[in-house]
Amino acid sequence: MVNILYFASFREMLGQADEQMPAQHSTVGALISELAQRGDLWKQALLENTNLQIAVNHDVASRETAIKAGDEVAFFPPVTGG
Amino acid sequence: MVNILYFASFREMLGQADEQMPAQHSTVGALISELAQRGDLWKQALLENTNLQIAVNHDVASRETAIKAGDEVAFFPPVTGG
């Protein structure tokens, strides 16, 4: 399985903080493609959003980043701390 | 009268913290010339010392700075606070 986390406006927009998916996608991009099929909201948030930030296992990642079973993938907007 | 102050190594070297002199010198340079006549120690400290710092009435000054009765003239080495 792959652990998926949503933060801040993404969590609120998509209505969930985390979920698990079977580890059947080779990259973050492939995972996003499947999630986007859930509807317009998901497509907008993950596929068409140029502000999308991605982390894999707590490191900054991109759509090209490879993923495997046990990985933690996170989606969130640009950070605004400090 | 002119009030003269000596600080830090100058105070120690010249053996005094302050003194008053008649206001008969038009500039700091003229005052220094008279003080330097007191002996080698004074000549070294005030006339031949390229590190000499001067203040008149709490503002940075130079040998050319004009002085008059009631002024406060201070001699000291480069500052080292902070």
Next chain:
Amino acid sequence: MKNAEEMYPYIKIQQADFDLTVENAKLRTGHKDIGAVVSFVGTVRDINEGDEVAILELEHYPGMTEKALEKIRLEAHDRWSLEASLIIHRIGKMYPADQIVLVAVASRHRENAFHAAHFIMDYLKTNAPFWKKETLPDGDVRWVDSRVSDKEAEARWAV
């Protein structure tokens, strides 16, 4: 597995407020030859984007936050000669004038401490996973937008 406090003793993510004097003393403890300590405290402004702010809420990504902050901290130690540094970032609800973040850096000479503290803050602003949500006095709630100026501030430090 060790907890975050053991793994990253100089990184703290907490709801509680912090005390500058106490944290400065902790920072310096056990380190010799310190001549300069620069502390940056970020506070909740009462105005943002022209609107009054009533409540600021800080969300973060547990685990990634500590790792990102430690990476920034160590990068600062690589770039400048530093004796010690620490980062504290609060999460949860805060109010105008509250302290949000502390970056404290100790070094022999002031130049390094000033640069390193500034660098850590600029990187934290664009690289550490925190998100601010503000509540206006009328009850409106909005996520704070990231600033272009923060990206530019970070870019200045590129080698």
Next chain:
Amino acid sequence: MKNAEEMYPYIKIQQADFDLTVENAKLRTGHKDIGAVVSFVGTVRDINEGDEVAILELEHYPGMTEKALEKIRLEAHDRWSLEASLIIHRIGKMYPADQIVLVAVASRHRENAFHAAHFIMDYLKTNAPFWKKETLPDGDVRWVDSRVSDKEAEARWAV
């Protein structure tokens, strides 16, 4: 005639130690819209010019010191958009790790506070009439020499 405290409320020359938390709170009191506070603390290093230092004694020029520090402080307010600033400098005997000086600057955004605090320290180092005398463990006493690096640090800020 007013005393120095009334003339220069944001400048303090004192023998007593200071508390960073207390001074930060005072700095911010009565000022709105502060988002960043940068505090610099200069401390007595236990080593100088390769020698251990046992005692550091600070002498100053009363009257001129306050005037010089206030001039530097106002120059910082001219150059950057600042909400508040203060300078505390201790005099008399101090010991390794003691606090010597505090420069604290509050502004809306961090950039200004960082630059202004750094500027004030660089100018203080070369323009405020303080002199340091150190006593080594064997009892030797010497005046601290001014540093070329401090003159260079000041020169960087020339307009």
